[in-house]
Amino acid sequence: MNNLILHSKDLNIYHISLFAFASTVVYLTGLAIYRLYFHPLAKFPDPRLAALTQWVETYYELFNKEGGQFYFAYTDWHKKYGNEFLPNELHIQDSTFYNTLYSITKHYVKVAHTQYRFGLPLSSFATSNYNHHRLRRGAINPFFSRRKIMEHSHAVQKKVDRMCERLQNDSMGVSRVLGLNEMWGCLTSDFSSLATLAQILPDSLVRWLSPQMFSVHKFNNDMIDQVQQIIDSRARDGKSDGKNTVFKALLDSDLPPEELSLHRIQNEAVSLVGAGLDTTAKTLSTTCFYLLSNPSVLQKLQEELDHSMPDPADMVSYDELAKLPYLSAVIEEGLRLAYGVVERLPRIISGSPLPYGDWVLPTGFPVSMDDHDVLTDNAIFPDPGEFRPERWLGDAVAPDGKKLSTYQVSFSKGPRACVGLQLVYAEVTMGTASIFRRFDLTLHDTDRASVEYYMNLVVPRPKPGVHGVEVFLQSLRA
Ligand code: HEM
Ligand SMILES: *[C@@H]1O[C@H](CO)[C@@H](O)[C@H](O)[C@H]1NC(C)=O
Numbered sequence: 001m002n003n004l005i006l007h008s009k010d011l012n013i014y015h016i017s018l019f020a021f022a023s024t025v026v027y028l029t030g031l032a033i034y035r036l037y038f039h040p041l042a043k044f045p046d047p048r049l050a051a052l053t054q055w056v057e058t059y060y061e062l063f064n065k066e067g068g069q070f071y072f073a074y075t076d077w078h079k080k081y082g083n084e085f086l087p088n089e090l091h092i093q094d095s096t097f098y099n100t101l102y103s104i105t106k107h108y109v110k111v112a113h114t115q116y117r118f119g120l121p122l123s124s125f126a127t128s129n130y131n132h133h134r135l136r137r138g139a140i141n142p143f144f145s146r147r148k149i150m151e152h153s154h155a156v157q158k159k160v161d162r163m164c165e166r167l168q169n170d171s172m173g174v175s176r177v178l179g180l181n182e183m184w185g186c187l188t189s190d191f192s193s194l195a196t197l198a199q200i201l202p203d204s205l206v207r208w209l210s211p212q213m214f215s216v217h218k219f220n221n222d223m224i225d226q227v228q229q230i231i232d233s234r235a236r237d238g239k240s241d242g243k244n245t246v247f248k249a250l251l252d253s254d255l256p257p258e259e260l261s262l263h264r265i266q267n268e269a270v271s272l273v274g275a276g277l278d279t280t281a282k283t284l285s286t287t288c289f290y291l292l293s294n295p296s297v298l299q300k301l302q303e304e305l306d307h308s309m310p311d312p313a314d315m316v317s318y319d320e321l322a323k324l325p326y327l328s329a330v331i332e333e334g335l336r337l338a339y340g341v342v343e344r345l346p347r348i349i350s351g352s353p354l355p356y357g358d359w360v361l362p363t364g365f366p367v368s369m370d371d372h373d374v375l376t377d378n379a380i381f382p383d384p385g386e387f388r389p390e391r392w393l394g395d396a397v398a399p400d401g402k403k404l405s406t407y408q409v410s411f412s413k414g415p416r417a418c419v420g421l422q423l424v425y426a427e428v429t430m431g432t433a434s435i436f437r438r439f440d441l442t443l444h445d446t447d448r449a450s451v452e453y454y455m456n457l458v459v460p461r462p463k464p465g466v467h468g469v470e471v472f473l474q475s476l477r478a
Contacts, residue, residue: 057070060072060073061456065455066454066455066463066464067455068454068455068456068457068461069455069456070456071342071344071370071372071456074091075093075373078091078093088366089111089344089346089365089366089367089368090361090365090366090367090368091344091367091368091369091370092356092367092368092369093369093370093373094369095373095374095377095379095380095407096400097356097369098369098374098407098409098413099406099413100354100356101347101354101367101369102345102347102369102409102412102413102414102416102417103413103414104413104414104415106347106350106351106414106415107130107350107351107415108347108348108349108350108414109128109129109130109133109347109348109350110126110127110128110345110346110347110348110416111128111346111347111348111366112128118271118274120267120268120270120271120274121267122261122263122264122267122268123136123267123268123270123271123272124136124137124140124268124271124419125271125275126267126271130350130415133415133416134415135255135259136255136259136268137415137419139250139253139255139259140250140268140272140419141419144419144420144421144422144423145422146422148422149422149423149425149426150318150319150426153317153318153319153426153430154317154318156318156426156427156430157315157317157318157430157434159187160187160315160430160431160434161315161434163183163186163187164434164435164438164439167183167439167473168438168439168476171473172439172473172474172475172476173473173474173475175472176472176473177444177445177470177471177472178470178471178472178473179467179468179469179470180284180285180288180289180468180469180470180471181281181282181285181468181469182468184280184281184284184285184288184431185277185278185281187281187284187427187431188276188277188280188281188284188427228262230251231251231260231262231265234251250265250268251265272419272420275418275420276420276423276424278458278459279340279341279424279459280424280427280428282338282459282460283334283335283338283410283424283428284334284427284428284431284432285451285468285469286334286337286338286451286469287330287331287333287334287335287338287428287432288432288435288441288469288471289443289446289448289450289451289469290333290334290337290387290451291330291387291432291436292441292442292443292471293387293443293447293448294387297330297387297388297389298436300326300389301326301327301330301389301436302436302437302477304324304325304326304327305324305327305433305436305437306437306477308320308324309437312437312438312476312477312478315430315433315434315437318426318429318430321429321430321433322425322429324433325393326389326393327429327432327433328392328429329389329390329391329392329393330389330432331425331428331429331432332389332392332405332408333387333388333389333391333392334387334428334432335408335410335424335428336375336381336408336410337375337387337451338410338451338460339371339372339375339376339410339453339460340371340372340375340409340410340411340412341371341458341459342370342371342372342453342456342458342459342460343370343456343458344368344369344370345368345369345370345371345412345416346366346367346368347366347367347368347416348364348365348366348367349361349362349363349364349365349366349367350363350364351363354367371409371410371412372453372460374407374409375407375409375410377407379399380398380399380404380407381407391404392404411424437477438476438477439473439474439475439476439477440473440474440475440476440477441471441472441473441474442471442472442474443469443470443471444470444471444472445467445470446467446468446469446470446471449462449463449466450462450466450467450468450469450470451469454466
């Protein structure tokens, strides 16, 4: 569809016959899907088919090359056939449709079986039912609002300052290679202590947040103990212990009692912590990589930073940083080329059937898109592989006249969009500004392969054996 519709100026006989072929495939597959889903017997899952579908995806995710390859397989199928019927869903590559499928006004839900993917079925993240999700999500939203994050941003800056001081003490001018993925990993896990500082998670939980310790099972068990203590103290004293954490708020909220079980709270906590670690560190490292490999971009950024902060020790507030136009554009471009999460994000059409081009997507039917397809769409972001913050400047619009930010889909859109978005902007903005205001860095033995999407581990990963972004810390900037 991508090729056939978006670039219709390229239509020629080859495309037309391809389209005819694709239409036939689509028709036949549509028929199959009709039978599968809407035939009276379709209610009864066909185990053979389910097994088959499982295995197509499983094969590519586990056994093809180094694994994590299913995305590349169906991207090839798209090129051949247009819209792609994956075993149990329709997958669409058409950026202009993204905001329709992931619209805030639609009540489309996630596919229920994916709730077991991360072993946290009781988290907001995994909840499928629309109203149930709203209830759970509503309870955590206030902790991640822009205002709330702004209020606590000085704490983030303090962490960044400490990191910079450590770098200055330990790594400068000693030709020591610095792994940025690890460095930002430490910071973002520490940042999850922003969680603490923003009074989101109790201190005791945050101790477990370093990536090395992020062994899910151990983490889960420890978390259960911690949450149990909070619940116990609440039962004992009539109030929950300690600071105004998200748990306390959850426990003291109007949520019905069944929402306040130990496992429910623990699932929510682990998902909140887990969702932000790798994703944010990857975004920071990727942004650094592209800045260091585009000297003219870096120079512009540093001019802006120097101008607003003559003294590198004295960073302006996050509020001020967020108003710097070039820095903001750099952050958007870094988010774009970090590719967000690389999952298909299926949504089940509900309410009334959804028109799409010449088709009508029936209700009860899972439809998915990939953030990566939109973020790298040449029709929206020309020369998508180029790191070009300029594309975001001013009132940037996409070729279809919509605001370019419409296509900033790194956090997805709609009711299931990322709850941590404001936190991420704060971390990435302060981290990037501080490092590049204060230090001259050079890349060490790092090229694009270190940040490219080679395999899907929810976060896009480079080829195994390719190391992360590495730098030398050359000197302090005045
Ligand atoms: C650069 C960093 C991040 C990126 C690119 C990112 C991206 C995303 C995306 C694409 C989704 C939608 C997933 C889906 O539909 O299945 C999502 C959901 C979510 N994210 Fe993030 N995320 C980031 C950081 C964070 C952080 C720091 C937190 C923690 C506060 C967080 C918490 C969540 C939660 C709880 C959801 C589920 C929302 C729901 O279903 O209602 N994320 N994120
Ligand atoms: C950096 O070095 C100074 C002077 O030796 C010391 O006072 C400071 O605590 C060190 N900072 C860190 C974060 O290691």
